[in-house]
Amino acid sequence: MTIHPAPRIPDGRDGKAYVLQREISFAVKVAVATGRPLLLRGEPGSGKSSLAAHLARTWNWRYYEHVVTSRTGARDLLWSFDAVRRLGDAQLRQHGERPHDIAYVEPGVLWWAFAPDSAAQRGGANADHHADDPNPDNARRAREHAVVLIDEIDKADPDMPNGILVPLGSSEFEVTETRTRIRAADDVRPLIIITTNEDRELPQAFLRRCVVAWLPELTGEHLVKVATEHLRAYGEKVTESDTTLAEALARELMAARRQAADLGVRKPSTAEFLDALRAIRELGIEVGSPEWEDLRSLVLIKVQQPAA
Structure with missing residues (x-):
């Protein structure tokens, strides 16, 4: 028996192959029409996580994803701040020169989805602090729209889902370290797709603000x-x-x-x-x-x- 190497990565989320069921297709349309996040429920391995990349590829929308862990907080989806590197840089500087906080801000997936130009500048106008889009393919995709995958939200701390309600509802937030207000442009309409494997019950306040769809039973x-x-x-x-x-x-x-x-x-x-x-x-x-x-x-x- 001759063994050949696998022709591709099995779990590579390139969006090339997906069979969109009627029920899920309609749920996507409702989520886009209402501007609400789409919460996908279903068995592990049923294709929940693959939908977002498929839609982004099909529609030519920008695509971002964040795989949730037990350490993920609501702010991680918005931005992170490297306080350790900032402290080290401050100690190395002479004459007490204060580091520019913008340089230590790393935009999260929701920031990139809401305001890609601001994310590239880390919330400032100084080109020296440029940040690269985490998905190189986005350079060839429509700036006005984005699909964001927040994968396996049930793994997060119980307070995390409620912590992203305001940013998801208003499409804006403030970076506390730099006091920069990030706001989605009027022409930017991201689709947020959130998946859960039902490992933990989600807050009712969070469910109320989502379009909720179950993947149909396999046939x-x-x-x-x-x-x-x-x-x-x-x-x-x-x-x-x-x-x-x-x-x-x-x-x-x-x-x-x-x-x-x-x-x-x-x-x-x-x-x-x-x-x-x-x-x-x-x-x-x-x-x-x-x-x-x-x-x-x-x-x-x-x-x-x-x-x-």
Whole structure:
């Protein structure tokens, strides 16, 4: 058996391949029309995080993302301030010259989305303190619009979601260290997409200010569409045998989901389906073969993982 390296990074969020379901398409339209953040709920691996990059690529909008951790605070989405570097620089300067605080301000994703020109200048007009857009592709995209992904907000401190309500609602905030007021231009309308894996209950005040959508339950038909779209998006020819394989694999995954539910472990989702599809095609495995049974235990039924 010849093993070839993976043709691409499995979780690379380039936005090339995505099958937009009708319910989610309508939720996106409502979020854009109301100016409210779109909160996406659903199983891990179901494609929540991939939607934002796909929309930005399709619409040619600027794209930013912030993956939330337990240490993420509301201010991290707006700006950060390197107080340690500032102190070190101040100690090195002679004659008591005070460092320029703007140089130590790093714009966050919401600042870049609201006011890209201000973010590039770190809130000041001095070109010496220029900041680079975190996404180089944005230089070729529309300045007036942006998509921001705030990923896995349920991992944050419980106070964090309420802490971003005012900036999200008003599209403005103040950088306290420099007393600079950041305000979105009238022609800038960002779409904020927030995902949650339901690891923690979100505050009601936060939910009230979001458009909330659940990803629909997986179906075999949807999985076959996902397989076809991914193969085509990365320049691979989709043959009749590929479609037959995707259909067989979709049936196996739906059966594995039922088995996982019975075992009390997390049900495999779209991510596992795509992993199995790549492995089967790259390794020449046939569904139902002994190698398939081994693969099934590796990527579909992960019995060591407790239910989410």
